Amino acid sequence: MPGLFGHGGLWSGACPCCGPEGLVPAEALPRRGLLAAVLAGSVAAAAPVQAQGATRSLRVRRQVTNDSFSGVYFRDGRYDREALRQLDIVFRDLSRAETTPMDPRLFDVMSTVARQMDASDETFEVVSGYRTPETNAGNASRSRRVSRVSLHMSGMAADCRLPGRSAVQLARLASEMRLGGVGLYSRDGFVHLDCGPVRRW
Incomplete structure (x- = not known):
């Protein structure tokens, strides 16, 4: 599989965008708007998610906190606001106890990849x-690999x-589907998925 991803093949390591997370209880949390400067170049470049029928569902559990969501987040041609609110909490910045309205296309990417892996019932x-931005800036100050955008x-x-599934298999399939960015971190056994421009590392 050499050459599937950048950096001379399969690259091991921590996500360049991430660092250690602290534990913060799930409670009423402040919210931030999306970063317009980052979105400006990303939204137009993102590949469309394949049609998934009348409903779209997702099963997720947050490492450390065990917060979870399992259910339908899109039905009858529109996103379910309450489901998205719950997902925002699961995906929050733990170290700052802060949420943001997550881009629902990220959930579409994850749902589509799970469906293609016959893993729709897996979490x-x-x-x-x-x-x-503060968390990211802190991480960037500690590592040259952290993207400032x-x-x-x-x-x-x-x-x-996906516990019980190979990170390599997950990354390969997601990369072939060209739904957004895909990064494989084989040493830590996880995959970076995003709904931005199609790229891989």
């Missing part, structure tokens, strides 16, 4: 979701795994 473990800050990215 994604979310390692990292939204990152505040990370899509995690726009609620457009997640680092995740």
Whole structure:
């Protein structure tokens, strides 16, 4: 499989956008708007998610907190606001106790990939979701590999795994589907998925 991803093949390591997370209780949390500067170049470049019929569902559980969501988030041609609110909490920045309206196309990417893997009834473990600019800046100050314009800050990215499934298999399929960005972190056993421009590493 050499050459499937950048950096001379399969690249191991921590997500360049992420760092250690602290534990913060799930309670009423403040919300931020999306980062317009990051979205401007990303939204138009994102590939469309394949049609999934009348409903779209997702099963996710947050690492560390065990917060979870399991159910339909899109029905009758529109996103379910309450389901999205619950997902925002699951994907929150744990270190800052802060949520943002996640881009629902990220959930479409995850749902589509799970469906294509015949894993719609399995639960994604979310390692990292939204990152505040402060969290990202802190990570960037500690590592040259941290992007200062990370899509995690726009609620457009997640680092995740499907327990019992190969991260390599998940990354390969997601990359072939060309729904957005895909990064494989084989050493830690997770995959970065986003709904931004199609790319891989």
